[in-house]
Amino acid sequence: MLFWRGCNHYYDPDLAAEVAHSMRKIKDIAWSSPLKERKHRRFSLQYPVRLKVHSSDSMIELDAVSRNISIGGLLLETSSMIPQHTPVSFVVTAWSANLVRPIQFVGEGEVVRVDAKAADQVFAIAVECTRPITRTDQSLALQ
Numbered sequence: 001m002l003f004w005r006g007c008n009h010y011y012d013p014d015l016a017a018e019v020a021h022s023m024r025k026i027k028d029i030a031w032s033s034p035l036k037e038r039k040h041r042r043f044s045l046q047y048p049v050r051l052k053v054h055s056s057d058s059m060i061e062l063d064a065v066s067r068n069i070s071i072g073g074l075l076l077e078t079s080s081m082i083p084q085h086t087p088v089s090f091v092v093t094a095w096s097a098n099l100v101r102p103i104q105f106v107g108e109g110e111v112v113r114v115d116a117k118a119a120d121q122v123f124a125i126a127v128e129c130t131r132p133i134t135r136t137d138q139s140l141a142l143q
Helices: 013-032
Strands: 048-054 059-070 073-078 087-094 103-117 122-129 134-136
Touching (some): 048 073, 059 087, 073 103
Antiparallel strands (some): 048 087, 087 103, 103 122
16 A cells, blocks of 8 residues: 555555456446347438328328338328328338339338427338338339
């Protein structure tokens, strides 16, 4: 133990080493197992989405645009409000100059969040899928 002049604090090199080691362990644990808010990685992708909104007695089709997509769901924007807990199915059509033809992805799920963007008269709709979004080789967008 070492004492500092003029104060009643002391420095113990063994204790300091133990504290430093403990802090490194805590840091390593925090980095190796971070708490994850999301189950799946999301990608910021803006593609046209054909949305089918299902109710007990009817089905309505709407156009939307994706904002981000993961294997477990998507966030999209549309001019129509869709109530929370409403079942939906969708087709996302991905295209770019590098593709010979568009690629389509299909999914179905439930609306889990609705946010109104008053300035734009647009609704942000979060959909959680009942099973992973999958690629299809069929042209479904116009069906």
